[in-house]
Amino acid sequence: SSELTQDPAVSVVLGQTVRITCQGDSLRDYYASWYQQKPGQAPVLVMSGYSNRPSGSPDRFSGSRSGNTASLTITGAQAEDEADYYCKSRDTSGDHLAWVFGGGTKVTVL
Amino acid sequence: EVQLVESGGGLVQPGGSLRLSCAASGFTFRTSEMTWVRQAPGKGLEWISYISSSGGATSYRDSVKGRFTILRENDKNSLDLQMDSLRAEDTAVYYCARVISWDHFDVWGTGTTVIVSS
Numbered sequence: 001s002s003e004l005t006q007d008p009a010v011s012v013v014l015g016q017t018v019r020i021t022c023q024g025d026s027l028r029d030y031y032a033s034w035y036q037q038k039p040g041q042a043p044v045l046v047m048s049g050y051s052n053r054p055s056g057s058p059d060r061f062s063g064s065r066s067g068n069t070a071s072l073t074i075t076g077a078q079a080e081d082e083a084d085y086y087c088k089s090r091d092t093s094g095d096h097l098a099w100v101f102g103g104g105t106k107v108t109v110l
Numbered sequence: 111e112v113q114l115v116e117s118g119g120g121l122v123q124p125g126g127s128l129r130l131s132c133a134a135s136g137f138t139f140r141t142s143e144m145t146w147v148r149q150a151p152g153k154g155l156e157w158i159s160y161i162s163s164s165g166g167a168t169s170y171r172d173s174v175k176g177r178f179t180i181l182r183e184n185d186k187n188s189l190d191l192q193m194d195s196l197r198a199e200d201t202a203v204y205y206c207a208r209v210i211s212w213d214h215f216d217v218w219g220t221g222t223t224v225i226v227s228s
Binding site: 001030031033035037042043044045048049054084086088090091096097098099100101102103104 | 154157169172205213
């Protein structure tokens, strides 16, 4: 199956900017979507497409893509942004519709 | 309010079966594609199955193919996951979610926990 690679953990000082990256061959053909998950809660979509924020997702979140790498940037990180973040994209390894998640990045706000 | 609520989780012995349900409300379920995602304890998210709006097309990850069946009843706004031949590695929180444009999952349920253990 396709793979998406994320850094396991990153930290950011309150109010500063952090970029979370996701690498994988499928990202050359398909956009990543990004999900925020706080402890004990269900995932929440925070970004899709090139940089489409769903309603309710703060405008400090933005997305981008270059080659085989997708990024989620939090500009002016807040304490409530501390969470696990997962990228997801299409799994292009087979002949059926499927998706693959990255391993997740734990974001700590200092 | 757009909402998905899973039910049916529990403790089951290896080799046993369980049927999960997902009740949808607040949106037009019959025109929505749906999916199941799971999360093992302390692990990341794992996509497991998809179903088209009509139910005519389905797909599964390899590790559950032949053991899990995704179904839907549009008249009841309900999505199910029939899980047979369960294994310890199927232990996880199971989430249902709505699929948009074969791209992103925009609404998620709160999850139901499945524990496979003797």
